[in-house]
Amino acid sequence: MIKSQLSPKLTSFQKALTAVSLDILHAGIGGRLTPSIQLQEKLEVGSGTVQKALQEISESGGVVLRVKGHQGTIIVDFNPAILWKIAQLEPLRISLTPPGAKELGALSFGIKNQLRKVGIGIEFDFVLGAQKRLDTLSKTSYNSALISRGAAKSRNLLDNQNYSILDFGPQSYYQLGSLVMLTSPKIQNPNQLRVALDKNSYDHETLTLNSFRNQKGVEFVDCPFTEVPSVILEGKADTGIWHRVESVISPEQAGLKVSQIDISSLEDEEASISNAVLIWPSSLKEITALLGMIDVEDLRQDLQKKAK
Numbered sequence: 001m002i003k004s005q006l007s008p009k010l011t012s013f014q015k016a017l018t019a020v021s022l023d024i025l026h027a028g029i030g031g032r033l034t035p036s037i038q039l040q041e042k043l044e045v046g047s048g049t050v051q052k053a054l055q056e057i058s059e060s061g062g063v064v065l066r067v068k069g070h071q072g073t074i075i076v077d078f079n080p081a082i083l084w085k086i087a088q089l090e091p092l093r094i095s096l097t098p099p100g101a102k103e104l105g106a107l108s109f110g111i112k113n114q115l116r117k118v119g120i121g122i123e124f125d126f127v128l129g130a131q132k133r134l135d136t137l138s139k140t141s142y143n144s145a146l147i148s149r150g151a152a153k154s155r156n157l158l159d160n161q162n163y164s165i166l167d168f169g170p171q172s173y174y175q176l177g178s179l180v181m182l183t184s185p186k187i188q189n190p191n192q193l194r195v196a197l198d199k200n201s202y203d204h205e206t207l208t209l210n211s212f213r214n215q216k217g218v219e220f221v222d223c224p225f226t227e228v229p230s231v232i233l234e235g236k237a238d239t240g241i242w243h244r245v246e247s248v249i250s251p252e253q254a255g256l257k258v259s260q261i262d263i264s265s266l267e268d269e270e271a272s273i274s275n276a277v278l279i280w281p282s283s284l285k286e287i288t289a290l291l292g293m294i295d296v297e298d299l300r301q302d303l304q305k306k307a308k
Contacts, residue, residue: 012043012045012049013049013052013053014088015043015045016039016043016045016049016050016052016053017053017056017057017086017087017088018086018087018088018089019039019042019043019053020033020039020050020053020054020057021057021062021083021084021086021087022087022286023039024057024062024063024075024078024083025078025080025083025084025087025285025286025289026285026286027075028075028078028285028289029075029076029077029078030074030075031074031075032071032072032073032074032075033054033065033072033073033074033075035072036050036051036054056086057082057083057086060082060086061079061082062078062079062082062083062086063075063077063078063079063083064076064077064078078289080286080289080290080292080293081115081118081119081120081290081293083289084120084286084290085119085120087286089142089286090141090142091120091121091122091123091142092115092120092121092122092123092142092144092287092290093122093123093124093125093136093141093142093143093144094108094111094122094123094124094125094143094144094145094146094278095124095125095126095127095133095136095143095144095145095146096108096124096125096126096127096133096146097126097127097128097133097146098126098128098226099126099245100226100245100246100247101178101243101244101245102175102178102244102245102246103171103172103173103174103175103178103276103303104146104173104276105246106302106303107146107168107172107276107299107303108124110299110302110303111294111299112124114293114294114295114298114299115290115293115294118293120290127145128200128201128224128226129198129200129201130145130147130148130151130201130202130203131155131200131202132200133145133146133147134147134155134157134279137163137279137280137281138281139281139283139284142284142286142287143280144278144279144280144287144291145278145279145280146276146277146278146279147202147276147277147279148173148174148202148203148272148273148274148275148276148277149167149173149271149272149273149274149275149276149277150202150203150206150271150272150273150275151202151203151273152165152277152279153271154202154206154271157279161282162281162282162283163279163280163281163282164279164280164281164282164287164288165277165278165279166277166278166291166294166296167275167276167277167296168275168276168277168278168296168299168300168303169275169296169300170272170274170275171274171303171304172274172275172276172300172303173273173274173275173276174203174243174263174273174274175274177244177260178243178244179207179241179242179243179244179260179261179263180241180242180244180251180258180259180260180261181211181239181240181241181242181258181259181260181261182228182229182232182239182240182241182242182251182256182257182258183232183238183239183256183257183258183259184232184233184235184237184238184239184256184257185255185256185257187238187239188235188238191217192217192219193212193215193217193218193219193238193239194219194220194221194236194237194238194239195208195212195218195219195220195221195237195238195239195240196208196220196221196223196225196227196228196231196232196237196239196240196241197209197220197221197222197223197240198222198223198224198225199222200224201224201225203273204225204241206273207241207261207263207273208220208240208241210263211241211261221236221237221240223236223237223240225240225241225242225243226245228240228241228242229242229251229254229256232256233254233255233256241261278291
């Protein structure tokens with residue numbers, strides 16, 4: 001449980017609202033509520049406070065309960081968004097790659113819009129590099145990270161019980177045609193090709209090494225993938241892979257040669273880098289319940305329209 005949720009500054013009643021709401025979110029449909037006496041002792045409040053909190057949550061539409069004798073109180077249904085608000089939980093934060101790409105712009109807008117409809121706020125942090133975004137995850141804060149499925153696979157996160165994953169499907173991270181090879185029209189030495197490479201990006205490193213694996217005389221130049229166009233224009237590299245973003249001047253207008261790259265060899269079902277996946281600690285069942293409200297299919301269809 002997040003420490004700040006039960007801050008001493010909260011009233012006894014709000015502490016009870018938060019504790020009961022979290023109890024429901026963690027138990028899930030079909031689960032049993034923690035006995036009232038246990039919550040009373042934990043929160044150091046009277047039985048009336050816990051019962052009043054449970055009544056308010058029920059009347060607000062946050063939960064539907066059924067008392068089943070010795071089996072306890074069973075959760076028949078619940079509304080994660082209502083419980084999240086009643087518990088006064090912190091906004092959900094999602095770490096994304098730096099803005100600009102149409103796919104990620106459409107995806108972040110779609111997620112934010114769907115959660116806004118149920119009254120939940122969301123905040124975005126822009127962090128360069130999948131590992132750095134994963135480093136923001138914590139068991140004590142509502143953070144999640146958006147990376148490619150390929151990056152998640154490379155870190156053995158797909159089948160890791162410590163993490164939960166929401167997969168947005170093919171072309172939600174990279175659409176067809178969005179990954180291109182930029183090349184200088186004036187290559188200094190064709191026999192010693194200087195290739196921009198972002199070692200902090202799983203996707204960029206994998207794509208680059210795959211594209212030049214059979215080519216001799218290649219020198220890799222360290223470069224954040226967002227800076228590939230400028231590094232080539234400055235003459236520090238001859239070529240490099242780039243993810244198209246919205247820009248005032250396109251690479252073509254700047255005089256660079258642009259060609260499509262083939263990522264079919266990297267598009268197996270398990271490790272497809274074109275899939276965007278959202279990752280968070282499985283222990284935070286509050287996030288699992290909240291993101292379970294997202295209509296992924298509707299979001300995928302919307303992505304295909306907006307990212308074109």
